[in-house]
Amino acid sequence: AQTIHQWPVAEIKAVGSPLSLGCTIKGKSSPNLYWYWQATGGTLQQLFYSITVGQVESVVQLNLSASRPKDDQFILSTEKLLLSHSGFYLCAWSPGLGASAETLYFGSGTRLTVL
Amino acid sequence: QQKVQQSPESLSVPEGGMASLNCTSSDRNFQYFWWYRQHSGEGPKALMSIFSDGDKKEGRFTAHLNKASLHVSLHIRDSQPSDSALYFCAASDGTNTGKLTFGDGTVLTVKP
Numbered sequence A: 001a002q003t004i005h006q007w008p009v010a011e012i013k014a015v016g017s018p019l020s021l022g023c024t025i026k027g028k029s030s031p032n033l034y035w036y037w038q039a040t041g042g043t044l045q046q047l048f049y050s051i052t053v054g055q056v057e058s059v060v061q062l063n064l065s066a067s068r069p070k071d072d073q074f075i076l077s078t079e080k081l082l083l084s085h086s087g088f089y090l091c092a093w094s095p096g097l098g099a100s101a102e103t104l105y106f107g108s109g110t111r112l113t114v115l
Numbered sequence B: 001q002q003k004v005q006q007s008p009e010s011l012s013v014p015e016g017g018m019a020s021l022n023c024t025s026s027d028r029n030f031q032y033f034w035w036y037r038q039h040s041g042e043g044p045k046a047l048m049s050i051f052s053d054g055d056k057k058e059g060r061f062t063a064h065l066n067k068a069s070l071h072v073s074l075h076i077r078d079s080q081p082s083d084s085a086l087y088f089c090a091a092s093d094g095t096n097t098g099k100l101t102f103g104d105g106t107v108l109t110v111k112p
Helices: none
Strands: A003-008 A008-012 A019-026 A032-036 A044-052 A055-058 A065-070 A073-078 A087-094 A110-114 B002-008 B010-014 B019-025 B034-036 B045-050 B054-058 B061-066 B071-076 B085-092 B106-111
Touching: A003 A087, A019 A032, A019 A087, A019 A110, A032 A073, A032 B106, A044 A065, A055 A065, A065 B054, A073 A087, A087 B061, B002 B085, B019 B034, B019 B085, B019 B106, B034 B061, B034 B071, B045 B054, B045 B061, B045 B071, B071 B085
Parallel strands: A008 A110, B010 B106
Antiparallel strands: A003 A019, A019 A073, A032 A044, A032 A087, A044 A055, A065 A073, A087 A110, B002 B019, B019 B071, B034 B045, B034 B085, B054 B061, B061 B071, B085 B106
């Protein structure tokens, strides 16, 4: 069975400080990987997606960056946090089989508070 | 205008009752729909997908899709307190980028 693990569970950071969030998927080779952002109680907004190692596409510009250093790992980062970065960050994967529509499977998320 | 609109914003039903959630898309490119459920503090979990007109039933959950009107609904029969959560409708135009467009969600409360 596939498992997805996000770290850390929660972060409290100061404005202007750097950030790195991580996500690891086990039990599935070459998945499509995604980062989503969710305001408290709000809708989900896709930030980045990756269909292969080393290749990441940006969907929205939020002064964030993402990288996929390994097939099973996805990293979200920024050098300078803004207050607007606060929220719930969710990593997700899909099978990447080239189907017209694939279900996304989400991790348990990282709660980020920027002060 | 948001491309995926959900109604109602919140819904309260008694335990054992029927909950009905609605979703309408304003983009005719959306052909694929999902319902996700999110409990507080957790990531969303896919309940079911529906890609063809008509009904799709999985246990207590039934989804209905009408592509002509771009309307999809979710009906939960015999609602349980554990069904209390935020429910999202999500839609895709079929490109393989996982770019699901989510609605704003419906908060369902099932009262014992």
